[in-house]
Amino acid sequence: MIHKHAAYYLQHLKSDLPAGLVVFLVALPLCLGIALASGAPLFSGLIAGMVGGLVVSWLSGSQLCVSGPAAGLTVIVMTAIQTLGSFQALLVACILAGMMQLALGYLRAGIIGAFFPAAVIEGMLAAIGLILIIKQIPHATGYDSHYEGDESYMDETAQASFLDVFSALNGISPGAVIISTVALVLLIVWGLPALKRLPLLARIPGPLMAVVWGVAYQLICTRFAPEWAVSAKHLVNLPVSASPGDFLSYFTLPNSGYLAHLSNPQLYVTAATIAVIASLETLLSLEATDKLDPLKRLAPTNRELKAQGVGNILSGLLGGLPITAVIVRSAANINAGGKTRIACFSHGLLLLLSVVFLAEYLNGIPLACLSAILLHTGYKLANPRLFRQFYRKGMNQFLPFVITVLAILSTDLLAGMAIGMVIGLFFVMKANYHAAITLIQEGTHLTLMFNKDVSFLNKALLRKLILRIPANSTVMLDARKAGFIDHDIMEILNNFLATAPDDGISVEIIDLYGKEKIHQHQAIVIKG
Incomplete structure (x- = not known):
């Protein structure tokens, strides 16, 4: 079995190692920026990135999901440090949050991720693509804006993000524009089918060439x-380490002071908040990553929650920020050609090696070429073709998709997804409402057909259809296609059967009482 797995990973090594390098180059400034925005030590962001790459990648059931510090937790972390009084207290909260996520995994709470409609997940991906485009334009032009916001949804209004785009036009750096423009051209050219047919160039990922x-x-x-x-x-x-000793000094290891924080009730509120938000973001990112996976693999959600739990426990013990699965880095991984967990692992390994050995060399990479990679990733996620495809599918798919996009852009990821879910569920209920029961009339003979499982949501429709049945007619109640009929529906049917003779209506029943035995003895059944 081990040999089989090793062969699988070796087979994709030529794709995974370059993809890991690209993810590392994208993740590096984001790890630093998110730590800066959280009011935490800069190295805490890198620790979280290392744990996500080196540990969570192997515990996770996903081959492509990349974990690390997430901008979605920035406000929560900053508030927690201020409320709890120290960064050390946040680390204790992070450890407790990890334990809670482990418990959620064993309680099989990961199933929550399966209840998000496809249109809402696709809307989330498109919104993230647009966020990437909006927030990377300033860096692509050399405008001196805050890099820590480039992955975030929270604490940043759409108005502020669009103002950054317009401000960037007043702070253009010719060098940055040249770098980002040529890098974008390289990425587009590298994706052309003609170039992919050349064996030598096909093995080199476009994002690596951009760097x-x-x-x-x-x-x-x-x-x-x-x-x-x-x-x-x-x-x-x-940060450049002069010696291995310098590197070790960046870690914040547990001490006796950790226990003192356990008496603070606010600590548990913070830990629960981190656990819930991180778990939801992880499940959403996992669902989205599965959709983007070119090999169409499905990752086990409960295993992912357990992996994230272990990751947060380790990150807290080492002095790192809370982590989640992150869709932006996962999308960059897939876009760069990543195929297995080796890509995510190698990005964590490169984060570790870079801090120890390569920091001064990596500090020569312009942010503009990284911006070009993210702009290209953003365009792929929010491709105009996607909007056209959903429009052609009809309003019941297009509206949840577009509303999710607009809601995420104007609020944050979780609030936007909640709004998209409400809209998506409305259309699901509407479709189910009309499709569950149909009334077919042929002269004086009518068929009341139950096409699928029928719940209390269909009560109003059933009453409306029964009122359409004329007196002195013959009705067939056909339940062969229904696997289950709700008690409330059976009650309405029993009442109809009881009053049907008064209107001269004869009723024939096919496979109705096999679905629900309640009140069978009370029904008046008249064979037509």
Whole structure:
């Protein structure tokens, strides 16, 4: 079995290692930025990224989902540090949240993710794509805005994000524009079918070429045309360790002070909040990643909750931020050609090695080429063809999709998904309402057909159809297609059967009382 798994991973190694490098390059500034936005030590974001890559990747049932610090938790983390009084207290809350997620996994709470309609999940992906485009345009032009917001939904209004886009036009850096424009062209060209037919070039992922281009441009311009190079603030900024001892000093390990925080009731409220929000974001990201997976694999949700629980426990013990599965990095992984968990693992390994050995070299990568990768990923997620496809499917699919997109853009991920769910459920109930029962009339002979499981939601429809049955007619109640008929529906049918003779209506029943035995002895059945 081990040999079989090893062969599977080795088979995809040529795709996974370059994809892991791309995810690492995308995740690196985001790990630092999210820590900065949370009011936490910068290295805590990198610790969370390492745990997500090195540990959660192997515990997870998903081959492509990438875990790490999430911008969706930024506000919760910042508020928690202020409310609890210290970063150390947040780490204790993170450990407790991980234990709660483990419990949720064993309680099989992961099934919640299966109740999100496809149109809502696709709407979430499209909204994330648009968020990426809106928030990466400033970096692509060299505008000095905050990188920590690039993955976030919370605490950032749509108005502020759009203002950043317009402000970027007033702060254009020629070097950044050249880097991002050429990188985008490279990414588009690399995706052309003609290029994929060339064996040598097909093995090199486009995002990797975009990074190589950005570094080469910066090196050449720094030496020969400094005015065209991008400034230091628009390069990756990684803490540089002078020695292995420096690296170890970045970790915050448990001590006796951790126990003192357990007497604070607010700690448990914070831990529960982190556990619930992180679990929901993880389940949504997992569902979305499964949809994007070119191999169409399905990841077990309960196993994912357990993996995230272990990840948060470890992250808290080592001094890292809370983690979740993150759709932006997962989408970048898939877009870069990742096929197995090796891609996610290698991104965590590169985070570790970069901090110890490569920080000064990675600090030469322009943010503009990373922005181009995310812009390209955003376009793939929010492709205009997707909007046309849902429009052609009809309003019952198009409206939940579009409303989810607009709701996420104007609020945050979880609120937007909640709004999309309400709209999606409305259309599901509406479709079920009309399709569950039909009345077919041929002269004085009518058939009341139960087409699927019938619940109390169909009471109003059933009453309406019964009122249409004329006096002195013959009715067949056909329940062969129904697996279950609700008690409330049976009660209405029993009442109809009891009063039918008064109107001269004869009734024939096919397979009705096999569905529900309640009140069978009270029914008056008249064979037509």
